[in-house]
Amino acid sequence: MTDTTTAAKASAPLMSTIESLLQAASAFKNFRALTLLGLTFVTAVLTGGLFAYLASVTGIYFLFFLATLLSIIVLFYGSNGVGILLMNDAQGHPDSHSIIDAVLLSLYTSHRLLAVVFLQILIVLAVIVVVAIALAICKIPVLGPLLYTFVFPVSAVVLGILVFALYFVMLPLAAPAVWSGSSVFQVIAQLNMVVRKQLIMVLLSEFILMLITGFVAFIITMVIVSGSAITSSMSLGIIGFGGGGLLGLASGFGFGGMGGNGHMMAGMVGGGLLFAVGALIPSLIWSKGICLIYLNSTRDLDFSKAEEQLNSKLDSVRKKAEEARERARDLAAQQKQKAGANPVAATAGAVIDTQAPAVVAPSAPACPVCHAGISSDDVFCGNCGNKLK
Structure with a gap:
């Protein structure tokens, strides 16, 4: 009886995590997040396509680079705006921000994520430098191999945990931490504690989230493929063209020919939109799931x-x-004050050096600049700082 109770208590956090992550499957119901993510993709494609077209027309190939850069910027800030909306949803406040508010907050705070990633990379590089120094010490003859016996396993474990935590905890949870409103150093402090105290639970949660996201993506793919096949067959018999997507193009070319440029273009655009919408939903589920993992792992810390x-x-x-x-x-x-009080000494130190032995007796050595008493071992004057030797 006691063993059963202990096992139930041990499995309670995991069951609670699974129950919480199942809420991520409803992320597609957040109309604002879905709309903003769709607008982000459309804007990124249109922006990149426009500048790429200008580059091809004008021959200014720098515009290709600008097109890529602008597309990345739009995707970055737009995706962070979606994350802010999903974080509000995960916290139980789905209507706290409008789409415009989320975009403005993203423009104001998303740079924190870049700063966090930069600091995390610096931490990894610092540890690598320390390990490199330790390995360099191991080159010492006789003592080096003995030190390497301990340095190698310790370095391997430290670097392995660090890289593992970086890829599976620090980087995935940095975005939700920023979306929740934390500053750069707050994010670093929070994620360090999560790595120390919640590493296993975070890894289990991410594995469960991958299963949920993959299962939903599989269902969406099957729905789209089966629906496209039926619709393409019906379109082939009624319109003479097999619709959009790969199945539609295959049926159109194989059985009905091109069928008409208008229907072909409409089918391709419609099929592309269908697959794009299908890809948006798993993205929303993953983003909301990461927000829930962050909230679950930091709730009791x-x-x-x-x-x-x-x-x-x-x-x-x-x-x-x-x-x-x-x-x-x-x-x-x-130095400025002393130079102003004794300008002759500041500008003609060599002359004073030659006159100093005639002024000061050998038995009482003194500074040639300020004439303060010195000893024969002094390198600098204790009063004015003049270099004596």
């Missing part, structure tokens, strides 16, 4: 300490940098 530690480290770095700047300014001010 307290990020205040992690954020305080990160902020304290950043404050310490800023404080040290400010202290270094202050010391540099103070030294510059002292």
Whole structure:
């Protein structure tokens, strides 16, 4: 009885996660997110196509690069706007933002995602540098092979976990964290804690989400293919052309010929729209599922300490940098003040150097600039900082 109760308690979080992720299948019901995602794809294609056409007409091949860049920018900000709408839906507030509000928020906050990805890559590179230094130390004769016995397995585990966490936790969950309104350093602190405490649960959740998304995509594909086959057969008998899509084109070319340019173009456009809409739904399901995974993995975690530690480290770095700047300014001010008080010494140090031995007795050495007492071992004057040797 006790074992049964323990097993039930252990499986409760997993069952709760599965039940929560099943809600992602209803993402296509979010009309605003579906509309914005469709508009994003259409705008990206039209923008890229327009500039590509201009490049082919004018011969300015730089426009091809500009077309690609603009398409990527439209997809990036539009997809983040869709993510903001889906995050609101996952949080239970599907009507909190309009499409325009989501686009404006995306334009204002999406750059945080780029900053998070950049910092994560820097963290990976820093660890790689540390491992490289450790491996370089292992080149020491005799002691090197002994050190390598421990450095190799430790480095392999650290790098493996780091890369695994980067691809399956840090990068996938960075977008939902930004969509929820977190700042760059809050996202870094939150995801680090999720990796430490919820890594296995996040991986299981992503696997379940892939199964759900793949199953829905399979159903949509079967519906589109079977419906297209029936409609193409009917169109072939009634119109003389087999409709849009691969099946329609095959039936049109194989049995009914071209059938007419108007019907052919209409069938191709209609079939393309059908497959595009079918592809949008799995994308929405995956995006909402990632939002739910982020919310589930961070619900019971307290990020205040992690954020305080990160902020304290950043404050310490800023404080040290400010202290270094202050010391540099103070030294510059002292040098300027001393140069103003003794301009002859500042401009004719060589003359003073030659006259200094005649002024100061050998038994009492002094600085040739400010004549302060020094010892024979001093390299710099303790009063004015003049280099003695």
